[in-house]
Amino acid sequence: MTIRFAAAWGGTTPAIARALCPGAPLSAGNDNPPATRRQTRRMALARTAPAGEAALQPADLDAALAAALMHFARHGLSAATLARDEALAAHAAGDESAEIRWLEICRRLDRRMAAAAERRLGH
Numbered sequence: 526m527t528i529r530f531a532a533a534w535g536g537t538t539p540a541i542a543r544a545l546c547p548g549a550p551l552s553a554g555n556d557n558p559p560a561t562r563r564q565t566r567r568m569a570l571a572r573t574a575p576a577g578e579a580a581l582q583p584a585d586l587d588a589a590l591a592a593a594l595m596h597f598a599r600h601g602l603s604a605a606t607l608a609r610d611e612a613l614a615a616h617a618a619g620d621e622s623a624e625i626r627w628l629e630i631c632r633r634l635d636r637r638m639a640a641a642a643e644r645r646l647g648h
Contacts, residue, residue, distance in 0.1 A: 589630070604634055609628075609638055612624050612646075
């Protein structure tokens with residue numbers, strides 16, 4: 526696929542600005558009512574909870590997502606593999622909290638790889 530670049534006309538005004546409707550908002554917005562958004566979030570939390578365990582709290586969910594994104598930012602496409610390897614190393618060292626943390630990061634990046642690692646560790 527070819528990507529072509531066209532410079533803006535006039536230097537300061539991009540050509541697309543003339544085609545846009547000036548009254549239309551350019552930012553994305555969620556038009557769902559607030560109650561629906563809360564209910565959707567609760568359903569998402571219930572789906573992410575492992576079987577037989579209580580649902581994760583939003584703060585835990587946000588922290589795990591932030592850790593996974595930071596790990597991905599550092600390591601790119603190999604981040605899930607590195608997180609799995611860290612979980613295996615933590616299991617070998619007997620550090621259960623680090624093992625759980627790295628498995629959660631791996632799960633955020635690649636669910637199938639995390640499931641395979643859990644089976645390998647006997648979880």
